[in-house]
Amino acid sequence: MTVSRVLRNRGDVSEATRERVLEAARKLGYVPNKIAGALASQRVNLVAVIIPSLSNMVFPEVMTGISDTLEDTGLQPVVGVTNYSPEREESVLYEMLSWRPSGVIIAGLEHTEAAQAMLAQAGIPIVEIMDIDGTPVDSAVGISHRRAGRQMAEAIIAAGYRNIAFLGTMMPYDHRARKRLEGFEEALAKAGLALVDREFYSGGSALLKGREMTEAVLTRSPQVDFLYYSNDMIGAGGLLYCLANNIDVPGRIGLAGFNGVELLDGLPRKLATMDACRLEIGRRAAEIIAGKRQNGVIGGEVIELFPTLQPGDTIRKPVL
Amino acid sequence: MTVSRVLRNRGDVSEATRERVLEAARKLGYVPNKIAGALASQRVNLVAVIIPSLSNMVFPEVMTGISDTLEDTGLQPVVGVTNYSPEREESVLYEMLSWRPSGVIIAGLEHTEAAQAMLAQAGIPIVEIMDIDGTPVDSAVGISHRRAGRQMAEAIIAAGYRNIAFLGTMMPYDHRARKRLEGFEEALAKAGLALVDREFYSGGSALLKGREMTEAVLTRSPQVDFLYYSNDMIGAGGLLYCLANNIDVPGRIGLAGFNGVELLDGLPRKLATMDACRLEIGRRAAEIIAGKRQNGVIGGEVIELFPTLQPGDTIRKPVL
DNA sequence: ATACGATATGTTAGCGGTAACAGCAGTAAT
């Protein structure tokens, strides 16, 4: 018992005994068994983080925000990856919940019915991140992708472009990309426009795909004067393609992506984009988990963040 | 007890009872408590994976290899990130070991003394990945970065370049980048050459840093005819800089990076690089953990993988 | 009818810690 007290810094132990215990622990290479500890105390310092992928730049940055904020709370993030598969999400969630974490941070608002039920039943703070276009189980931190799509469309139209094409992922479960496209088309419609062309891809090097898709669209639909990409990586590929082929950007063709990835800073020309507040999302989500744990508040809150449009060098200045 | 048997698919249970149990579990939203289960059975289906960073492209791909292989073994990877800090590595390791995982996959061979001791004492399979230039605690899967550096130097020299500069990270704890540089300089020395210039960076957008550093070096040392980058990202930045400034690549200046990241495929010209066998490393490491668990073998094995040099378009053809 | 093996279910004792409380010495206040 005294050992337990020393190792957890809880309760009074005389300095002499504390020393003896620590010395012995060090000598024996003793590592306390958190499994037993957690079972006895009904407390687990783990936070489940469930995200679709690690291979694009977006989630690692969210992770950074989460880790930074959790750093000095004693909480530890544990990552599960779903590869954009709802079934896999469900099973990862089940697996993680069975370790009784202190909270769950999960990407998106769309989950299987079973997953929804598990989240609702879990009795711990749940934060759904990235997206707020929908109804969260508990709390949510994110941006409105629909609005983001609309905003970009409005900026593009204001700049005088009229023949607009969309290039993006095919993934049926990338709900956020879908919502951006919906918002985008909605704003086009309001201006009496419609997409002139669209092109989808899946898998492979995004940068390369961006080049290929851009070539395909420009060949097929020469009248196109703007390319809206569902993410910055393929947008960057498109930009490199245009530069390599001496296409006047943003005069003849305008370009825009989404995410505000750091990578763009290194490109010869800055791609228009909207930053997705990734770091901030991670931070705020972690704060909710850490905070709730303290004061036991259960009411869900929705935090909407507002991405800023970065016009870069690939959109003409608006015609007034 | 019967419930336990049903939920773990272990032992004989009549079909009727099994159905009843599953139905009840579903209706109640019952999620078994793995903490208690693990304590009782002394078995934990978790594999600790400890890596320095998620934000460059290399570790996510290793993770993919690990996840894929572990997928159908019932084992689950749990990721911890150290940010290249030995102290943080030590504490992350301690934290993870206290959950009694079935194995540890940890990047690099360099750890604090305490971390080394913990790994040695843990009594579970340990796989140190990425690097094999050193003495592993147990098993290791990786490449020789020293050899990789040497190989690249030899190829560069064979191609006729003589005034070679190095551009890389400043991070004192990126041992693998350091070893590559050591091997590189060693091979230069053997050919009677030495680095003409060197430039280091830390933090920020690697692509942008690549541009800036390249400009700095070329301005400061105009005689330089080859730039060896410690990673592909800054190499790509350098390449874009050269192309933008109409520098003849690979005639006037040759370029090479390291890692073989997918990103390069999308660039207007292919950067010379060496792929680091990331996917394969993840796979083999996971196999060792999964396999050992089965047959209880404890002997450590060292698996050296051999990266292939991809000359791309940024090294002149060797002069024979 | 009896014995037997196979299948199905129940019982008991932990796993390694921690919460809660009990005990005990020493010191200060009454």
Next chain:
DNA sequence: ATTACTGCTGTTACCGCTAACATATCGTAT
């Protein structure tokens, strides 16, 4: 001297599950 309190250490009963063993049930060969 008695009481009250503080600081330190020890005791006990779990936490929720599973290994190991015990028991019950049933069809079937003897």
